Amino acid sequence: MRVIGTAGHVDHGKSTLVEALTGTHPDRLKEEREREMTIDLGFAWMTLPDGEEIGIIDVPGHRDFIENMLAGIAGIDAALFVIAADEGVMPQTREHLAILDLLQVQGGVVALTKIDLIEDPEWIGLVEGDIHQALQGTVLESAPIVRVSGRRKTGLQELTAALSAALSDRPPKLNTGKPRLPVDRVFTISGFGTVVTGTLSDGVLRLGDEVEILPQGVRGRIRGLQTHKRKEDVAIPGSRTAVNISGITVDQVQRGDVIAHPKDYHPTGRFDARLRLLADAQAPLRHNTQVKLFVGATEAVARLRLLGVDELKPGETGWIQLEVVQPVIVVRGDRYILRRPSPGETLGGGAVIDPHPKGRHKRFAAETLTRLEAFERGTPAEILLQAIAAAGYAPLKDMVARSNLDPETARQTIRELHDSGQLVDIESKGPAILIPGSDALVTTAGYWDQLAMKALIELRDFHQAYPLKMGMPREELKSKLKLSTRVFTGLVNKLRAEQAVWESGPLVKLADHEVQFTSQQVQTVERLMARFKANPYSPPTVKECQAEVGEDVYQALADNGTLVQVASDVVFSRSGYDSLIRGVRQMMEEGTTVTAAQVRDRFNTSRRYVLAFLEHLDEQGVTVRDGDVRRLRK
Numbered sequence: 001m002r003v004i005g006t007a008g009h010v011d012h013g014k015s016t017l018v019e020a021l022t023g024t025h026p027d028r029l030k031e032e033r034e035r036e037m038t039i040d041l042g043f044a045w046m047t048l049p050d051g052e053e054i055g056i057i058d059v060p061g062h063r064d065f066i067e068n069m070l071a072g073i074a075g076i077d078a079a080l081f082v083i084a085a086d087e088g089v090m091p092q093t094r095e096h097l098a099i100l101d102l103l104q105v106q107g108g109v110v111a112l113t114k115i116d117l118i119e120d121p122e123w124i125g126l127v128e129g130d131i132h133q134a135l136q137g138t139v140l141e142s143a144p145i146v147r148v149s150g151r152r153k154t155g156l157q158e159l160t161a162a163l164s165a166a167l168s169d170r171p172p173k174l175n176t177g178k179p180r181l182p183v184d185r186v187f188t189i190s191g192f193g194t195v196v197t198g199t200l201s202d203g204v205l206r207l208g209d210e211v212e213i214l215p216q217g218v219r220g221r222i223r224g225l226q227t228h229k230r231k232e233d234v235a236i237p238g239s240r241t242a243v244n245i246s247g248i249t250v251d252q253v254q255r256g257d258v259i260a261h262p263k264d265y266h267p268t269g270r271f272d273a274r275l276r277l278l279a280d281a282q283a284p285l286r287h288n289t290q291v292k293l294f295v296g297a298t299e300a301v302a303r304l305r306l307l308g309v310d311e312l313k314p315g316e317t318g319w320i321q322l323e324v325v326q327p328v329i330v331v332r333g334d335r336y337i338l339r340r341p342s343p344g345e346t347l348g349g350g351a352v353i354d355p356h357p358k359g360r361h362k363r364f365a366a367e368t369l370t371r372l373e374a375f376e377r378g379t380p381a382e383i384l385l386q387a388i389a390a391a392g393y394a395p396l397k398d399m400v401a402r403s404n405l406d407p408e409t410a411r412q413t414i415r416e417l418h419d420s421g422q423l424v425d426i427e428s429k430g431p432a433i434l435i436p437g438s439d440a441l442v443t444t445a446g447y448w449d450q451l452a453m454k455a456l457i458e459l460r461d462f463h464q465a466y467p468l469k470m471g472m473p474r475e476e477l478k479s480k481l482k483l484s485t486r487v488f489t490g491l492v493n494k495l496r497a498e499q500a501v502w503e504s505g506p507l508v509k510l511a512d513h514e515v516q517f518t519s520q521q522v523q524t525v526e527r528l529m530a531r532f533k534a535n536p537y538s539p540p541t542v543k544e545c546q547a548e549v550g551e552d553v554y555q556a557l558a559d560n561g562t563l564v565q566v567a568s569d570v571v572f573s574r575s576g577y578d579s580l581i582r583g584v585r586q587m588m589e590e591g592t593t594v595t596a597a598q599v600r601d602r603f604n605t606s607r608r609y610v611l612a613f614l615e616h617l618d619e620q621g622v623t624v625r626d627g628d629v630r631r632l633r634k
């Protein structure tokens, strides 16, 4: 699932546009409605033309509330960058852009809104020229500019299409199997207790999971999950998630905390990072400066230790060690922002490189800097896994090429990752084929589990929608999951091996799914079966059966083998069918051949049933026909 975040100067029309796009005014604080100003984060969602549902985080544009903006903007997949056509590029337009760039938000769309206020086409040209200039060299450099009016609701279709395109080539969300939910809101619902919301990353949360609230380490249990106000049993990476946690009170959790499974993450008081100081920072950055750290939804006071240099000039990049007053949860690769506490100013940001360094580094030790540089590139295993995780699944040789590993290192790394279960061979071709140049399809354990879960959810939904159907057609499940035949077959084989699903002919079902009839259906079935029992060899026709119990129930009886349909309108009960087979076999063993008339007389039935049954036996390869007689096939 994907989330986009708004960004842009105050009063440029962000909230109006979000409301025009989604039809909902993102729920707001009372104070905001009274002051008619966005102070904190707002949330909404919409469905893209291709049916994908996305979340939207609406952020405040006023400079006084930029820190609230930072709590929401981490973890978004794309930006909806809003610029009012009458004012053009303004100070917070630039500051928000710098932040999107530091966070490396990959792409987005510029909405040039309030277009209804502009009559002079030349003016629009000028504003767009300015925008292009501002975007140059940033993550939004190639973002399209779409002219819209939130008030008049014009240009919205083009905007949605552009957002959809911006999201479409994004790799699947990372799933390392260690879910993290950075908490951006906390509230209580009477009768339910504490609810937190955030954008889930790195794994799934399930109803009933035990969770830990970090950094405090308080434990609770998930009592309810919602995505976009819909109840769910499972929340998937990238989704806006509301979690109702039992066992904790509302004052035990706050914005900036992280919800995770116990022991998956360890708070840290110190981490190593790459820092880029913004080119328009007011002054060089010195060692030991006190800063405000923003990472995930967390805000923390920190002291910055500058490594290898005495000061960092605006526009320069360097190594730092940050010492935070309150422990934080960060992992390698997390993007962060630093601000000066007062006067408030965004200084720069970058990526976390080592979340748990051994201790305080000597500031000018050459080996520390060399090690950090190597660590920034990652271990071969990390590099290969990251490449695979970014692709979802892919041929192994492509991933080795993308990781830029030499063949011997690649060979060893593949073996290590496969042995430890982190790299999955989708078609189970075996370790021998897992060599650097192999076409074997591979994925990560996390992605594989996520696909498996999606398949199980589809099956569950299918069983709920069609309780009388024994299973879901394989092809239907495959197209729901949008998988190629190779991946889908691998997935079903895995689920079968785990005994999570069963296959029966062209159908797949959850292992524990049974067709359940209502008591009324049971009665009609009993009535029908009594008719079969009374006349096993001249039973009711298919049409009569369907009229008696309904088409769904009839199909369920055929699926589970209670009834055996042998021709378009001829059906027998299982026991009738079995004794017909036994009888015909016996006759053939006694006399070598049988005719339709002999069978008819033996079972005292009519020609119509006998012919259908014998043709069925021919089709099944039990008998062969030779003129008027049939004999057993050798």
Ligand code: GDP
Pocket (backbone or CB within 6 Å): 009, 010, 011, 012, 013, 014, 015, 016, 017, 038, 061, 113, 114, 115, 116, 117, 148, 149, 150, 151, 152
């Ligand atoms: P935000 O601070 O960026 O969220 O801006 P708002 O959505 O609150 O809009 C600020 C002001 O601009 C409000 O008075 C809106 O009614 C007005 N506004 C927003 N969008 C449009 C638009 O497309 N056309 C016109 N004429 N006014 C707009």
